[in-house]
Every structure is written in structure tokens, then in C-alpha cells.
Amino acid sequence: MADVEQDAAVPDAAGNGSDAVNGSAGRFVSSPEGTALAYGSLLLMALLPIFFGALRSVCCSKSKSASDMPETITSRDAARFPIIASCTLFGLYLFFKTVHTASMEGLRALGLNLKYLKLCSEDEPEVSRVWNDMRIFSQEYINLLLSMYFFVLGILALSHTMSPFMCRVFPANWPNKQYQLLFTQGSGDGKEEIVNYEFDTKDLICLAISSVVGVWYVLKKHWIANNLFGLAFALNGVELLHLNNVSTGCILLGGLFVYDVFWVFGTNVMVTVAKSFEAPIKLVFPQDLLEKGLDANNFAMLGLGDIVIPGIFIALLLRFDVSLKKNTRTYFYTSFLAYIFGLGLTIFVMHTFKHAQPALLYLVPACVGFPVVLALFKGELTEMFRYEESSPEEASLKEEVTESDKDK
16 A cells, blocks of 8 residues: 555544544645655655565575475465465454543543643542553553564564675675574474574674664664565565466455455444554655655655565565576566556546555556567467476475485
8 A cells, every 4th residue: 555644633532623534734745756756766665675576585595494494375374374464454453443432432421631641640540540551552552562572573674684694794704604403393203493593693683773773763763663564564574575377366365455445445443453553564664755855754655565465476476487498587577667657647646636545556557568468479378377386395395306206
């Protein structure tokens, strides 16, 4: 989902607060230059993880390392994903709405304004009880727990993203020691490995740098730290999530096409969750950066799902290009340009109509339609849909079977 979010004042509990909620009172109007900068930056940030994640997915598909092992999505997984995503999204919506409604009803029952609630809580026992309940079950408290969860995930994702670049930066004579983290269960012949992770000195340096970004994000919630984690999540998703064939990709993108359109146009669920959920699950860029600098707060945003979902399909087409062994990347570049066209159209419609847009409404027809038409024109449509990608374990098993057959 693509949208523009405005910072709004907290509405008075005793009034309707419609102006504050809708952001119509004192709303900052960004300049055309600031808007163009924000939209262009979002487009560029969306392209980076798709391009580099797709390239890394080719190496990942051939890797036998446990840390780089891809997760293969089957047609059954693709068919169930929109249903699971819808249940999760609606559950978060109900949670945030219930918490907000319960807090506001408690305030109205006491005839209080949220602005003075904390100041009065020390003198009035009933006010103190409501204030404490709000602190425990408030949206801010839940977002704090989520921040700690994404703090750990973000550090690991950013560290994994930086690792290949560190290998190029550090000189070859750098002392690079190897380490292994091993957890086992049982003993003797029944011993079973739970965790077996190998890393080196360069990985530790990446982890230290990522931890600094993580602390910055938790303490300040700065949009740059949010974007660093978001880009790392997106790149890792494109690299490590693999579709097993084109048909599975069509099922996944088709299902999420309906999911995105319904939850954005049919309800206010996705917009509400996206603006209430303080986690690096979206890329943001301020439209008032030129006026307010790094303290800007009038953001345009793009959900990570609008990057990762088309991205894993584009990465699949790159691996299909590699399998053709023609030394060309025709389908990859076609789908990549289709993504640029689709996202550009999303931003144009969003800016024109001033309303949140389901980006997959424009991205899915472009990313699927352009390569399919090209394959039909080149006479490779059947070959494209017959392309099947196996997991590294299955590939190694097939190689062992082939070698044993040759020996016989």
C-alpha cells in the first residue's frame, strides 16, 4: 500500500476531534519539489532491494550454507498466504481499534481531556486507575514491545545484508577468525543439532554496526533508521524467499492482488493498521524535508509487501534467465522495468486523487503481464511455465542419484 501520512494532534476526548483525526486543521502543504523528492526517493528505495536481492538470490539458490538456505514457496503456500495475511491484518485492526475505543470511553466516562489525564492521575484514585490501564494496554506500550522484537530481527537482517560488502571492503590480509555457535539436544547417538551457525570476525563487525542502528531506531524512531531496517528486510526477503515456479508466482500475486484491493478500497483496515503499527514494515520519506530538514514529519510511505511480493517474482524470472543459458537477462529486465512503470503509476494516481492506493493493483498486472507477453512473442511461454526450481537439498539429492546411476 502506498499512502501519504500526516502528523495530527491527539483529539479531545470530550469532542469529536474530526479535524485533528483527518489532519485538516493546520495541515502542512508540501512544496512540489519536496513532493517530487519524496516520491522519487521511495521509487529508488523500492528498486534497490529488488535489483540486488534478485542478483543475490541466484547465488543463494546454489548455496549449501545453512545461513543462506532459501525458503521455497509452493503453490499450496501461495494459495493460503492471502487468507493468513487477511486474518492477521484484521486481527491487528481489531486490537488497535479496541484499545483506542476502550481508552476514549474511559476518559469520556470521567469527563476528562487526554491532555490533562497524566497531570490529574496523582490526586484522583479513579483517574490514576484509568491512566495505569491505558499505559498497560495502550498502543504505545504494544508498539514498544514490537520495537524490541524488530530491534533483534532488524539487527540480524541488516548484518546479513552488509556481510558481502564487508568482504570487499576489508583487505585480504585482515585476520579473519572463524567461529561456530552450536546447540545440541541429547547425547550419544541420539544427539540432535538445534542451532549450528558459523560466522567470522567480519560478521561480528557487521553485527556491531547493525546494533548501533538498532539502538538508534529504538530510542529515536527516526525515519532513516526505519528505512535502513526496512531495506534490509526487503532485500533479505527477495533473496531468501524463492518461488518454485512461475505458476506459483501467478497464484501468489493474484491472491494478494485481491487482498490489497479489498483491504484498501473496501475498508479502512489497512490504512489504520499501517499508521498505527510502529515497526519498520514500510519505507517512508518526508515531503517537507527541504523545509524542515531531518526533523520533517510529513511522510509518504510504501509498504514492504509492495516491494517483496513483486520482488520475489522478478528474482524468479532472473533465475529462469540463468537457466536458459543464453547469457541474456531479458525477462529480468522486462519485469524490472514493468515494476518501475507500475509503481510510478501508483504514485501518480495516489498524488492525483489524494487517496491511499493498493500498489499491487498496478504492480501485479505489469510484473506478470509484460514478461508473459514477451514470452508469448518469443515462443518461450511453455518453457517459462514448465520451469521448476528445486530446493538445494533436493538438487543435491538428485545429483547423488545421478552419480550412483552412472556408477552402476
